[in-house]
Amino acid sequence: MTINQDSKHRKPELLVPASSLEVLMTAVHFGADAVYIGGEAFGLRAKAKNFSKEDMQKGIDFAHAHGVKVYVTANILAHNDDLDGARQYFTELKEMKPDALIISDPGMFTIAKEICKEIEIHISTQANNTNYLTYDFWYRLGAKRVVSARELSLKEIKEIREHIPCDMEIESFMHGAMCISYSGRCLLSNYFTGRDANQGACTHPCRWKYSIVEETRPGEYMPVYENERGTYLFNSKDLCMIEHIPEMIDAGIDSFKIEGRMKTALYVATVARTYRKAIDDYLISEQTYRDHMKWYQEEISKCTYRQFTTGFYFGKPDEHTQIYDNNTYIKEYTYLGIVGEEDHNGRFYLEQKNKFSVGEMIEIMKPNGENIETKVCSIVNEKGEEQESAPHPLQKLWITLDTKPSVYDILRKKETDS
Known part of the structure; x- marks a missing residue:
């Protein structure tokens, strides 16, 4: 086995989520090197829009035409009843020709290797990949890439890189929501609602507000506080490593993964564009990257977020x-x-x-990093009627702005305090 000795000079892949064909196209135009998506079954985001067979094929073809890879998630922890359906699903995926399948369950892995011999398999973070022997185990079985557990530090990832083959890839999360459970293996949703997070139906009870009830005093709800002995709430800040790209590259990470397969096109465009520029700037020079840090920080804060943290990358998280x-x-x-x-x-x-x-100032967000303030000059509905505002979601409109946009630009407006 050839051990990798120098991976710090690899250009990392920017891997971006997509919940729909529209979001996939946005990710491609705003800088993704690869996109990961889910079909209508066997992924861990059952509440996401996900892709029909037709849209999945269109998305794969569109991405490939633009030199972008597509990875399809099939990372549930499968039960017996899932296996026959998985065989049919992988047979269909074989014909669609995605670039990789993301899998966590050994049974699903076995079926994928049998049916999709020519498609790479990436091992999901759900498989709890926390040491180099685990990576080597999956490599020997034929996996091309392993997604590191969120609980690993950069020091641990670097040590893994030093002990695995050169051609084995490490994918690590760079930005997005953090699951409170170990590598996402949560039972809270199933317990409270009967919806299994490990089957793709998480209801996110980690974000709920909790109180304590003492059994002899029913109905008395005591608030839960943090003290020096530990944390009693589950609501993590979001991961953001925009300030630490040099350390991520130095650790030997091949693919920088953005979390968010239920996010909007605006979120995906904002995060993809910001990390695209940051990575490219760093590859020009570290000074270029440092000079533009304020822009990255400002832009990454323009999408929805829950405050930021570096997670486990620099040690165990604190309060x-x-x-x-x-x-x-x-x-x-x-x-x-x-x-x-x-x-x-x-x-x-x-x-x-x-x-x-009409008359409102909005912003054109362009893939090249420009943000152009512009005024809405007119709004016309499908019937050809002019209207002063567009109050109903999903209205199909024709608009004019005082600055001409381009196809695939994103339109957004700044929130105002009211």
């Missing part, structure tokens, strides 16, 4: 990585939609996501 007073997101911008085709009148198609009005 500052949790949020104790609420479970809500910070939201600075509202998503309006993705710019579509231009008609013969110079108007652009938009399937509207949130309300905006």
